Amino acid sequence: MTRWGKNYYMNTQNIIGYALIPPTGKSFRAMSPASDTELAGDFHVATTTDADAAMQLADKAFAVYRHTDAKTKAAFLRSIAEGITALGDELLNRCAAESGLPIPRLTGERGRTTGQLNMYANLLEEGSWVDAVIDTAIPDRTPLPRVDIRKMLVPVGPAVVFGASNFPMAFSVAGGDTVSALAAGCPVVVKAHPAHPGASALVAEVIMQAAQKHGLPDGVFSHLFDDGYAVGEALVKHPKTKIVTFTGSLKGGMALVKMARERDEPIPVFAEMGSTNPVILLPQALENRAEELAKTYSESVTMSAGQFCTNPGLLLAVKSEGLDRFKTALGAGIANVASATMLTAGICSNYQKLSKERLGNEAVNIVGKADKLNTENQNQALAVVSEISAADFLADDKFKEEVFGPYSMLIVADDMAQLEEVVGYLHGQLTATIMAEREELALYKPIIDKLSNLAGRVILNGPPTGVEVGNAMQHGGPFPATSDSRFTSVGTGAIKRFVRPVAWQNWDNDLLPDALKDENPLGIWRLFNNEWSRK
Template identity: 60%
Template structure:
């Protein structure tokens, strides 16, 4: 494992300031010293990215797809070593990270397939109408083109799927944009292994060296400088509200403001409708005990809010949920800071008026550090509406049950909610017909509504929407998961009255790439 910074696919020393990876469950230092990137490294990486962009943006789709496929092959070749290091640095279970590696390579494959099919560029052609009266129409052809170097921030809770070769990197590379990754300080070794795989793939495929760089820092300075750098054209981030908004502010203060695509989490409300509780209270409780505590609750889609109307069936649900939560073993959280923050926030919320502890699990691995303890607490709807603190995300195995006196009060709770990544409805067959106003209100505050499932577990596919109204994300028009994540890094561009031979293949007469195009307002492959 090479622990040096990667600048334009080459290894450089970095500064004299060094740090090591740490085993999440013990606090022991792990193999390898990592050097904080210097300002020269930052400048070199982004200047090289800009130079490479002028070549890479015109690289054919099949060559870019081959590059993504080569990354897949390199990751699979080191899969066992990579997953073992990720287990140490994150404290996440082996099976979870094996699955995450599959998700990471699956994302790369999805974008490779997108490139090979080619229609994602949204080619539009309006042929010239020289005889149109009173004025002729020019020949105008439009498609999406990449915007330039993208800075990607690795995420703490997905050391593979939202990190160096994760969905942000994969979608940016697919769009034709070079990438400079700021490695997350909690998993530098994992990042180094993945970075080496990307470098090997780039060299195999004769990709311009400036297309990929990987920089280290165990603080905030390198990340800040990357966002402020004049050559940066977009930024992606997955993490806390505080961190995301700090990057948004930096980007807006630049001489040339740039887009930041910040996914900042949410509390993902779950509405327990009476018909569902009447028929399935105990099974729903078991399902949600698992979802609340999955991965020590360290998901941006963790169900942090349950909303129900008081009833005998709700009492059955509560009893079953308490029993299930109390049996959940503790788990290692990602970092010391995340663990401390979870315990402090959950302790502080219990000091608020009107809150009751329903269930709390015990630490079962006392010999390990950074252990979670699941908590489910309860407040009345009136109390919830009176205190905005109850809407704040507590990152970990925590959920708040809000109990309304009637449906009108539940609707008031829903209308008071901030933007969310997901909302879930637990409903009996045909029950939703009675709740059209509720469903409409929910649609206004989220990017995805789930019916009779759990929010944890985000499918990687073309239809996925992983983003929602502020503060879940800062731009709800886009997704950070799925094939359409590529649209964060492109802009529309039109050619007017150009000779056919000078146009990109996507817009040429005869459709040489055989893609779907909108020609004179009709979708066709002709």
């Protein structure tokens, strides 16, 4: 048999550690959203027994993997990146077939995926992420002596990762959740997203082979298919599971949070669940560059059919001549955008339903609507920007809800006081943006303060779409954007979700973890007796 070119049999099976699990008899096929036709490959559905086996094996692997040195883990991550790159067009073409996303977008996403793997490899080798703190003993301190106490971050245990629909590589099998968990020292069990099983399987094989290459324990990585909810529920409720990550809907995320809280041992679920990403268009900015802003946001709203978690779903402004020019230019820009294939038939159907409901409300008007429908492909989404008064927006909670797709709503306030009232009415967000001239910022500080209270990332004069994968990125925000606003799912800070602090008191130097020893054999930055040092 051949897998679109190689070992087809392997890539349709569930992987538990280094073993391929025999087919259960129940299988499914991926669907092409562009053609509504089945794609090659019968993907076998895992059972709850398989889920139990994966978690038991992950728990055994944790006893070894938690102590694996940084150099080995870094080499492991780099091998995964190399393996993904080596898949070449095979992976890109399968992702395109399963997601409807264009090859240029997927090429960039592949670069992001391999880039974050290499970024974490560098982080591991640098080492300061463990937050080592050393307070040596002061036996003659009065009135009480100080004992020797040393603290650092350690991995929490096996992690369950749910693949996301809108990023078949960067938030999937080898995405940010998986790589940050593996970097922390946590074995990972991935529940593949059913919309792109072929792409998931290709990457899962790469990870399994990289783990074997570097002699990592059996069970450090497993990969399961499911065409429903049974396997995911079994994984979240399993007593060996210590942490769960999820990117998707509010309903799905909260269902997992509820399961995790009701366990005998409650565990954290880091869920990213949606955001409308409000954009404040201040008066002087609109007066000076209405047409420029309209171009920026017609592109941002419609990018990848609006299927980004940072899509600007709400635009807020005060009535003005500049706003009128902005609306005219924005409407023209939206009208020129061709329709695009959405990720799945279900996502497209939900977009059509929600956008139709919004436009059917008598308080809502259309600013711009695309009419260039691609009749050659299925599941096409036409972009829409609607308009509503601030008073009507404040009167109905439904307008606060996200419409996932190329849809945005312009909220028009009578004055700045009413605009500030709208900002105060919004719930938690991943991002909040201010488009302003510099001299305006001091005038509207209360609005800026409110935005920083409700969002994880506050942007000045730029669209929210596009998330830099780096050390300073915060991709997370107050509920309901995420289930825990203290953490990020993008950038090196994402590793902090998978660790906990442990203090060692009165231990002999040779018995301590390397990061806490007096001589600092790793050469990492440490807080040594209240001073940062690499000695």
